[in-house]
Amino acid sequence: MLNRQGRSTQAVGTEDTEMDMETFTGNKGLNHETPLIFEQGLPGRVGVDMAEPKEVKSRLGGLERKDPIGLPDLSEPQVLRHFVRLSRQNYSIDSGFYPLGSCTMKHNPRINEKVARLAGLGDLHPLQPVSTVQGALELIDSLAHWLKTITGMPAVAMSPAAGAHGELCGVMAIRAAHEANGQARTRILVPESAHGTNPATAALCGYKVDAVPAREDGRMDLEAFATKLGPDLAGVMLTNPNTCGLFETDVKKIADMVHEIGGYFYCDGANLNAILGRVRPGDLGVDAMHINLHKTFSTPHGGGGPGSGPVVLSEALAPFAPVPFVTHGAKGFDLIEHARGEAAASFGRMKTYHGQMGMFIRALAYMQSHGADGLRQIAEDAVLNANYIRVGLNDLLHSPFKGVCMHEALFDDSSLKGTGVTTLDLAKALIDEGFHPMTMYFPLVVHGAMLIEPTESESRQTLDEFIGAMRHLLGKAKAGEADYFLGAPHFAPRRRLDETGAARNPILRWTSPAAGQLADDVTLSAAS
Ligand SMILES: *Cc1c(COP(=O)(O)O)cnc(C)c1O
Numbered sequence: 001m002l003n004r005q006g007r008s009t010q011a012v013g014t015e016d017t018e019m020d021m022e023t024f025t026g027n028k029g030l031n032h033e034t035p036l037i038f039e040q041g042l043p044g045r046v047g048v049d050m051a052e053p054k055e056v057k058s059r060l061g062g063l064e065r066k067d068p069i070g071l072p073d074l075s076e077p078q079v080l081r082h083f084v085r086l087s088r089q090n091y092s093i094d095s096g097f098y099p100l101g102s103c104t105m106k107h108n109p110r111i112n113e114k115v116a117r118l119a120g121l122g123d124l125h126p127l128q129p130v131s132t133v134q135g136a137l138e139l140i141d142s143l144a145h146w147l148k149t150i151t152g153m154p155a156v157a158m159s160p161a162a163g164a165h166g167e168l169c170g171v172m173a174i175r176a177a178h179e180a181n182g183q184a185r186t187r188i189l190v191p192e193s194a195h196g197t198n199p200a201t202a203a204l205c206g207y208k209v210d211a212v213p214a215r216e217d218g219r220m221d222l223e224a225f226a227t228k229l230g231p232d233l234a235g236v237m238l239t240n241p242n243t244c245g246l247f248e249t250d251v252k253k254i255a256d257m258v259h260e261i262g263g264y265f266y267c268d269g270a271n272l273n274a275i276l277g278r279v280r281p282g283d284l285g286v287d288a289m290h291i292n293l294h295k296t297f298s299t300p301h302g303g304g305g306p307g308s309g310p311v312v313l314s315e316a317l318a319p320f321a322p323v324p325f326v327t328h329g330a331k332g333f334d335l336i337e338h339a340r341g342e343a344a345a346s347f348g349r350m351k352t353y354h355g356q357m358g359m360f361i362r363a364l365a366y367m368q369s370h371g372a373d374g375l376r377q378i379a380e381d382a383v384l385n386a387n388y389i390r391v392g393l394n395d396l397l398h399s400p401f402k403g404v405c406m407h408e409a410l411f412d413d414s415s416l417k418g419t420g421v422t423t424l425d426l427a428k429a430l431i432d433e434g435f436h437p438m439t440m441y442f443p444l445v446v447h448g449a450m451l452i453e454p455t456e457s458e459s460r461q462t463l464d465e466f467i468g469a470m471r472h473l474l475g476k477a478k479a480g481e482a483d484y485f486l487g488a489p490h491f492a493p494r495r496r497l498d499e500t501g502a503a504r505n506p507i508l509r510w511t512s513p514a515a516g517q518l519a520d521d522v523t524l525s526a527a528s
Pocket of ligand 1: 102103162163164195197239268271292308309
């Protein structure tokens with residue numbers, strides 16, 4: 001059946017409600033459907049009534065666009081409603097629990113937003129003369145000081161725009177250091193359980209990626225590591241705590257062994273929230289480590305940005321840090337913009353301008369509002385919450401590694417064996433319960449992995465509710481109710497989608513359906 005917008009109502013209902021509870025509009029109460037914005041356009045409709053521009057002589061030398069770009073013609077209320085309706089179908093940390101492992105989706109205190117919007121900070125332009133931005137440079141310098149103090153490292157590069165960009169910065173510094181020593185090393189060791197960005201970074205920098213297997217206990221296999229050391233090795237990239245949510249207890253040995261053969265130790269510090277104020281990476285022999293400000297120090301992220309990934313550097317790598325960086329002298333704060341003078345060995349620039357200023361402000365506000373004791377408590381509470389979930393579920397779900405976890409609890413799918421229910425089914429049913437699913441099928445070294453990171457910002461009530469929902473669903477699975485999971489999510493705005501199809505064959509251009517059909521439907525909705 002076609003509704004007013006000419007769309008099949010099949011797409012919007014759930015199987016059990018379609019028959020008896022179908023609405024004329026396809027809306028479900030206050031959950032509004034919204035067609036593609038292109039389907040809503042009507043040629044000639046206007047949102048903003050502006051005067052025709054004066055004839056101007058083009059300066060594009062014939063390169064200007066000749067045809068209309070095909071944007072739909074819409075009224076202002078249509079545009080507003082379309083995007084507000086879409087936003088209400090979205091899930092966010094502000095609407096519910098978001099336990100994505102390895103992503104650290106924690107609450108962003110609103111004080112961060114308030115200070116980031118202060119006129120003197122929010123209105124800055126990166127090309128302003130240095131004399132007019134002394135306060136902003138002082139802020140960057142203070143944040144750098146906090147990051148160096150927290151990590152026990154002597155230097156920090158502030159400009160990288162995210163964790164993966166920070167990795168690129170760190171590995172470029174490693175390469176620059178080897179080149180400065182006249183060494184052409186070709187290989188980087190990466191554990192099998194690493195975040196995908198690690199091998200990608202090493203490969204992007206021209207290195208051969210050599211994978212190190214994990215031990216039974218989920219840590220990197222030290223013996224296998226030892227056999228892979230050699231003079232062609234540029235370094236090792238290790239995540240600590242690792243992506244199984246475990247502390248790499250051999251980390252100091254690993255650092256010493258890689259230093260012994262003249263290599264460098266890159267530590268993926270995306271999970272710093274688990275050790276904040278408890279462990280200083282500088283004491284572990286780290287040479288370069290990115291810190292995801294958007295994970296450890298709150299600030300919103302997701303959907304591709306924004307992020308910020310400053311990289312702390314050891315004495316050995318500091319000279320190769322990218323420009324620009326802030327200095328402080330007799331005449332106040334200054335910016336070193338080019339790879340010369342004080343920055344002569346710098347490998348160059350990571351991006352335009354100085355880094356993600358808005359994120360710097362939020363991160364510093366977060367640090368200063370928590371203080372040293374508060375930051376330490378973040379790590380303690382993050383670990384406590386993860387273990388609360390681990391213990392709350394471990395009679396129904398199997399943990400591949402024994403003992404206490406760090407900031408995230410990891411389960412495999414062995415206890416779902418024979419139920420006909422998969423990790424994916426369970427995740428989809430969690431959506432019906434009003435939760436964003438955990439990270440699934442990662443790390444790859446664990447079969448049917450479920451990686452759950454509650455973060456410190458969740459209350460015990462929320463954790464109990466989540467554990468309750470998980471126990472309810474696992475109970476159903478084990479009671480032979482696999483059918484319930486097949487159609488899940490039942491209550492989400494969309495049912496189960498072909499996610500692979502959406503990624504592999506995205507439809508990025510809208511083609512209008514048969515003109516007559518569209519005209520009728522549009523007339524009907526325009527008249528109402
Ligand atoms: C998130 C994450 C990254 C990548 O950080 P982005 O800011 O998303 O680029 C790298 N490693 C680990 C372990 C992570 O959790």
